[in-house]
Amino acid sequence: MKRTILAGVLLAPVSVLLPSGISSEPQQFNAQAVAPAPSGATAAWTLKVKGDIRWQQLTPMGALLVSTDAALAAVDTERGQVMWEKPELGGLPADGVRVVEGSLLMExxxxxxLVIFDPVTGAVVFDSHRLNLAQIVTRRVLPQSGTLLVHGRRLDGPSVVALYDLVTGEQRWTNEALFEQAEPKKRGFGAMMQGLQRTAAEGSALEVLQAGPDMIVVHTLIGLRALDARTGAVRWSAALPTATRWAQSPRHVQLYPSLNxxxxxxxxxxxxxxAYSLADGxxxxxxxxxxEGNIRDIVQHPAGIIMLPEAPPEGEPTRSRRVINGVVQTGLNVARYEDGTTVATKSLRMHGNVIDAMVAGDAVVLAVDAESRTFVNVMDxxxxxxxxxxxxxxxGQLAYVELTxxxxxxxxxxxxxxxxxxxxIDLATGxxxxxxxxESGKPLSAEDYKAGRYYLHHASEGRTLYVFANRDHRLYAVDREAGTFRALGGEIKLxxxxxxxDMEIRPGGVVLIAPQNLVLVARDGQVKQQVYYPAPQLPGVVRALYAVNAVRAGLYGAAASAYGDAFTQASQKTMDPNARYVTGQLATAYSQSGAQLTGYSRQSAALATKRFKASLTVPGSVFMLTRAPDGNGNVLLQIDKDSGQPRARVxxxxxxxxxxxxxxxxxxLFLRTAPGTLVGYRL
Incomplete structure (x- = not known):
């Protein structure tokens, strides 16, 4: 699934020509009959804005943000109308406006x-001036309760935690007592230590977990607190056990929702x-x-909770760190849901940090990092x-795995x-x-390393895993059941x-995609179609091609977050071939059950849900920039993945x-045609 977002930076006015008789002819290799020249795109609307357009940015919800010296505005891309303007945000640089992680909001x-706002309605959800905050320490969107939690420090007075409504921006509550000690105040040296602990807690990011629509659980350096999502009142407090002889507070704390x-x-x-009770803590x-080691993550498997360890950082005085032959030693175990007892009497000795555990039926595949070397094993x-x-x-580092x-x-x-x-790996012999x-190959010098040049692209269809190796430019077919592989056809040079x-499976075969090349390869390895459009001479023109997945990823992240913290936790294991949480359960939730992204305004949620459903269809085309036929100027082409021919050109x-x-x-496509003029073209 791909979502292409292209953006550039303008230095001078642009004139637009859309004559269908002018075409950019590709260089074709082993090609079939050439399709007719693509038609020009149709201008759907023209919009005049205040001031010179500096940049534009498409948001996950589809609203187009346009920045001028006079204001930041949002454009309805269907009608070509300005939905709202904010003069106070005029003249911001392009990197000054971005998506709030895991949400549909922008900051x-x-x-x-710091201003956080809804890009569709323009409603300001948070403005740092309201609370007179000098530093924002924590911000977290909580769609289940339709809120934004903010924790910050003032120049004078106590730190504050506040909750804001995602739709109206109304402040629901503030809490200035979250960092107060639950234990009685001490005197002398004890009082000084309590004060230092509070100061450190106020300046440290909160661990935040939405535990249902009515409760928010946070962890500060002082302990766990469960907050009423409606009032901000503390429902319960819990101090984490101190297991060291210095009675020092834990350093590495993470909160996890329960999946079952x-x-x-x-x-x-x-x-x-x-495990802590949500009712009373x-x-x-x-x-x-x-x-043995710090817990870096957990995997909630039906048979138990797998705790993945990593070695404590060097220099922590309260923790033991074992190193043998230059490799840190850790110990992994599985906790029972009922009572927390461990399945193994002694932790399983691991030579390195356990960096991942990918579910494969009754087992998990463990990936272990030992001084940048990767080892794998399978655990029942x-x-x-x-x-x-x-x-x-x-x-290399593990990218995809399955038990076959x-x-x-x-x-x-x-x-x-x-x-x-x-x-x-033969599981009987290892x-x-x-x-x-x-293999992918590697450069002669690390200074010359370009990751994309040595990547192994792969895609599955039935019992076959197709792999394209950039090292020798060949396509391979791996039989996942027989455990064999063979090369398909000869070298494929771009x-x-x-x-x-990128690589994907299409009805006509395997499609290889590069910025200026597209190759359609039959399943027997024969090249059916190959086209090449020379790149523009200036790299700045294609700068935005490096962020083609950003908006689509933002849309999926917001959808997963709105579906709940438990779902977000589960969907992190997307490499599990038996689950496919994001593309499977999310698609079911939003396409079949009629659910919408919760927590946001009705208008924003409806638009985002509509776009999410549309995005589940894999695009049948890619966009490429190439030089104009006369070599002076640039042309944007929409290339059909199945035929390699342009569908449209601008x-x-x-x-x-x-x-x-x-x-x-x-x-x-949205194009600035004059300093204050924006034109929307339907491709």
Whole structure:
């Protein structure tokens, strides 16, 4: 699934020419019959704005933000009308406005000011001037309760935590007592230590968890607090156990929603994990479960809670850090849901940090990092036992993995010092099946490293995993059941010194996509169609091509967040081939059940939900920039993935760096044609 967002920076006025008789002819190789020249796009509307247009940015909800010296405005891209203007935000640089992570909201920043707003309605949800905040420490959008939580420090007076309505921007409540000690005030040295702890807590980011629509659980350095989402009142407080002889507060704390038990949350602190009751904050287990090392994450498997350890940082005086032959040692274990007891009597010794656990039926595939070297093993969760006697070293970092009848099939990512590879590990012997594996290659010098050039692109269809290796420019087919692979066809060279940046399966075959190349390869490896459009001479023109997935990713992140913290926790394991949470459960929730993104205004939620449903359809085209036929100016082409032929073209004029944006979900292009004029074209 791709969503293409293109944006540029304008230096001078642009004239637009859309004659259907002028075309940019591609260089074609092994091509079929050439399709007719593409038609020009249709101008849907023209809009005059106040001041010179400096930049434009498409938001996940589809509203187009346009910045001028006079104001920041939002444009309805369907009708070409200004929905709202904010003169106080005029003249902001392009990097001063961005999406609030995990939400549909936008934030605008300049020295001494932070404004968070709804890009569709223009409603200001938060303005740092309201609370006279000198520093924003924590901000978190909580769609389940339709709120934004902000924690900040004032120049004078106590720090404050406030909650704002996402629709109206109304301040629901403030809490200035969150950082007060729950224990009695001490005297002398004890009082000084309490004061230092409070100061440190006020300046540290909160861990925040939405525990249902009516409760927000936060962790400060002072302890756990459950806040009433409606009033901000503290429902209960809980102090985390101190397991060190210095009675020091835990340093590494994370909150996790429960995926299958609605009465609790899980809290990891340093090397321990505990379940707490949402009703009163009481510990639900007699004692916490533990591992060797800090808990970096947990995986809630049906058979138990897998606690993934990493070594404590060097220099922490209260923690032991074991190193053998230059490699840190950790210990992994599985906690039972009922009482927190661990399945293994002693933690499983791991030679390195356990960086991931990918669910594969009754087992999980463990990825272990040992001084930048990656090892894998398979653990049966119910018994907490490893299937392989020794961890198996792989080349690169684990990118994709699945258990197949032939063994453990994996694809890795390269870095500047090591190849990536595709291989299968025999679970009976621990040996890798492919002696001459599919590899990515690596540069002669780390200084010359370009990640895309050494990537192994892969896509599955039925029992076949297709892999394209940029090293030898060949397409391979891996039989996932038989555990074999073969090369398909010969070398596939792209023009202009490019390598593919994406690959997908289409009805007509495998499509390889690069910024200026598109190749359609039959399933037997024969090239059916290959086209190349020379790149514009100035790199600034294609600057925005590097962020083609940003808006689509923002839309999916907001949808997952609105569906709930528990869903967000589960959807992080997207590499699980049996789950596919984001594309599966999200698609079901929003497309079939008629659900909408909760928490936002009705207008914003309806628009975002409509766009989310539309985005689930994989686009049938890509956009490429190329030089105009006369070599003076630039042309934007919409290229059909199945035929390699242009569907539509727009002449961007003869300016060196035009200001434009493309929305491939709505099928529109937005172009500045004069200093204060914006034209929307329907492609």
């Amino acid at each position: 605008a920043t300049r020295p001494g000011l 038990k609605s009465d609790r949350i899980y809290v990891s602190f340093d090397d321990h994990l505990m 009481q510990a639900l287990w007699a004692k916490p479960a533990s591992v 969760v119910a018994t907490a036992t490893l299937r392989l006697k020794k961890d198996v070293k792989i080349k 009848p032939a063994g453990l099939l994996y694809v890795s990512r390269p870095d500047a010092t090591i190849n990536a590879e595709v291989n299968i 040996e890798q099946k492919f002696k001459d594996a599919i 023009q202009g010194g490019e390598d593919p940046i 002449d961007l004029g003869k300016e060196r760096e035009p200001v434009y944006a493309v929305d491939d979900v709505a099928g529109m």
